[in-house]
Amino acid sequence: MRILVTGGAGFIGSHTVDALVASGAGEVSVLDNFSAGKRHQVNPKATLYEIDLRDAAAVASVVEKARPEIIVHLAAQMDVRRSVADPAFDAQVNVVGFLNLIESARKHGLKRVVFSSTGGAIYGEQDEFPCTEDHPKRPVSPYGVAKLATEAYLFFYKVEYGIDYLALRFGNVYGPRQDPHGEAGVISIFCGKILDGQH
Template sequence: MSPGRVLVTGGAGFVGSHVCDAYLEAGWDVTAVDNLSTGRAANLSPEVRLVRLDIRDPQLSAAFREGKFDVVNHHAAQASVRESVGNPRHDASVNLDGLLNVVGQSVKYGVQRFVLISSGGVVYGEPGQIPTPRTAPKRPLSPYGVSKLASEYYMLAFSRLYGIGCATLRYSNVYGPRQRAGGEAGVAAIFMDGIRRGESLAVFGGGGQTRDYVFVSDVAAANLVVTGADLPPPDDIDSVAFNVGTEVETSVLELARMAMATVGRTVEVTPARPRDGELERSALDCSETRALGWTPETSLPDGLAQTWESMN
């Protein structure tokens, strides 16, 4: 697909803003929709048009009418496992009602391709195979995982009903510059910020649990690849789903040690009670994504160094 007009929902957020940058560099005309609840306008290039709006807002129709978008890239989400456990109604409101509003407008205004962002860890649940292939059983452990899996089925239904092209990216644990040192997903930034302050690092569940840490610029590149890929109509949710990770497990304790080496300071590591809905192991098999020509290029030590540099 030649560069055209793209809407990135959640475009002022950590990952979304990097995706906006990647589209800009590839020659796309970029609009971001974001309510700035967690995103920051400062994350965006001046070349990106920012529409400050909640994705559930009926006024989203005006943005679509004026934007004449060729592609919609849907990053906006309630992305906290803990928040979904404590307030599943809010999780469903943002992740399902919001999606239906965005997809409905996409169909109405003739969007050619819809790139849906999902999550490999929460959709697959506790995996039976590592690295986990896209065809693995789906066993979400949290309301967030359920809403993400439901989003994939909604997208499949809309594609079959209305012919809108679709692709789903199932991310592993993304880290890098612009990640907030808060919440639950930004453990690399949280660790380095705590080390800088001389604080002990809370490690939930003993620290032996593993994650697949993928650098944000590699994730942005995957978005461009699936945007331009020649994809067939979906047979099921897995046929248009692409895992985005490194296929490498790293334990939380190992990440803490690497973060201390990056910052150049040692602090105490404190065990904490395991959190509800959290996985023991996670790493994604990215064979189908690699087959499209994508590969993660940033090693974890190099990515942590870039993240630390951006924090200073």
């Protein structure tokens, strides 16, 4: 099996790549532009492509070489505040970047996409707690809008081209390799404060 992990140098992505390599799942490739990911986190048994998803020609070139049957799409502009300040940039990375990827991959044997959506931003202001998956989706940030739009595009690609997909709505992911200074989850921030004696 040929698997391409976008954002494979990042926090979740690097762990995903390590697990895929360890399981012997197949040929694993990583696509990352290192805007947030770290080169030393990339598993040496994976093939690394350093490109930006917004560069359609570069994406097409990588997809033609890697010919992924499965894409684990973790690359994203993940700062909600930045998405509010610059919605066009957020859409270029999170929507157009995704479309560059899937449009190329569908022409080269793509069978399935595993997509990192969002656990909170996609629902907006919740009516009830805890929020269930069938809660109305009313995102109140461009980041949430982009994640919801990508889920809708994935549905389209399944209907039109038979590409299966799974959207994972992560919430408050934390653990080793997480950058506590970036757009980190609340658990990581709290743990950092406790370690610094700020309880």
